[in-house]
Amino acid sequence: MLKLFTPTWLKERFSDIPVSFFVKHNIKTIFTDLDNTLISPKNPNATQELTKWINEMKEAGIQVVLVSNNKSSRIEKVAKQVEVPFVYPALKPFHKGLEQAMSVVKCPKEQIVMMGDQLMTDVLGGTTFGLKTILVKPLDKNDGLGTRINRVFEKMILKALYGKNLAMLWEVKSND
Numbered sequence: 001m002l003k004l005f006t007p008t009w010l011k012e013r014f015s016d017i018p019v020s021f022f023v024k025h026n027i028k029t030i031f032t033d034l035d036n037t038l039i040s041p042k043n044p045n046a047t048q049e050l051t052k053w054i055n056e057m058k059e060a061g062i063q064v065v066l067v068s069n070n071k072s073s074r075i076e077k078v079a080k081q082v083e084v085p086f087v088y089p090a091l092k093p094f095h096k097g098l099e100q101a102m103s104v105v106k107c108p109k110e111q112i113v114m115m116g117d118q119l120m121t122d123v124l125g126g127t128t129f130g131l132k133t134i135l136v137k138p139l140d141k142n143d144g145l146g147t148r149i150n151r152v153f154e155k156m157i158l159k160a161l162y163g164k165n166l167a168m169l170w171e172v173k174s175n176d
């Protein structure tokens with residue numbers, strides 16, 4: 001059971017993950033959450049940091065698709081700013097959005113990673129769909145109500161997976 005919630009990799013911040021990491025692990029496509037993974041939920045626009053990172057991925061031939069549970073038009077706005085395909089509402093951990101994203105990229109599952117800041121949606125959805133997963137540290141402490149409830153369970157699961165020292169989680173486990 002815990003296995004379904006275990007990310008393949010832990011990374012502190014998306015922009016810390018270089019092209020070479022994905023090349024090393026033969027990842028050709030990144031499905032990624034938006035809120036608290038790539039930008040703060042409070043931010044309506046792509047940041048310079050995000051645009052730079054996405055451009056580096058594109059130049060290396062790595063596809064990026066936004067797969068978000070958010071249903072607001074902000075997903076479309078940010079996706080257009082950084083010029084990547086998008087899917088919403090994805091209903092993670094269910095597979096609707098992931099199926100849709102698969103039809104956009106035409107890439108085998110073994111070469112796709114699902115990246116996000118939540119165990120209960122991004123990691124669980126990715127794992128049960130047969131993808132590798134990256135859990136990142138949430139960019140912002142503020143979450144919506146649904147996410148705050150998920151965070152309670154998330155904390156319990158992270159403790160079970162990695163021990164009590166959660167404060168150290170990102171420093172200790174981020175290397176690979």
Ligand SMILES: [Mg+2]
Pocket residue numbers: 033034035036037116117118
């Ligand atoms: Mg998120």
